Amino acid sequence: MNIEFLFAKVLKSLRIKNKLNQEELAFRSNLDRTYISMLERGFHQPTLTTIFALAKALDIKPSDMIKLVEFEYIDEDKGE
Structure with missing residues (x-):
């Protein structure tokens, strides 16, 4: 799986965890x-500015958001 899809998985998971729909997340960010929607389906790669905006809206540090993507990448690489 490529990075776009791993980011998509993390973003959707964080949005659901925060009990937000896409419209509310869009408004907050x-x-x-x-x-x-395109980010959550892996059709676009976020810019650094977008990552910061999303992280703020999801009440998480941007670095922690990237760490979650990294963990997904490592898990995938291990075949998990």
């Missing part, structure tokens, strides 16, 4: 709802 000042992004378009369709862009959130």
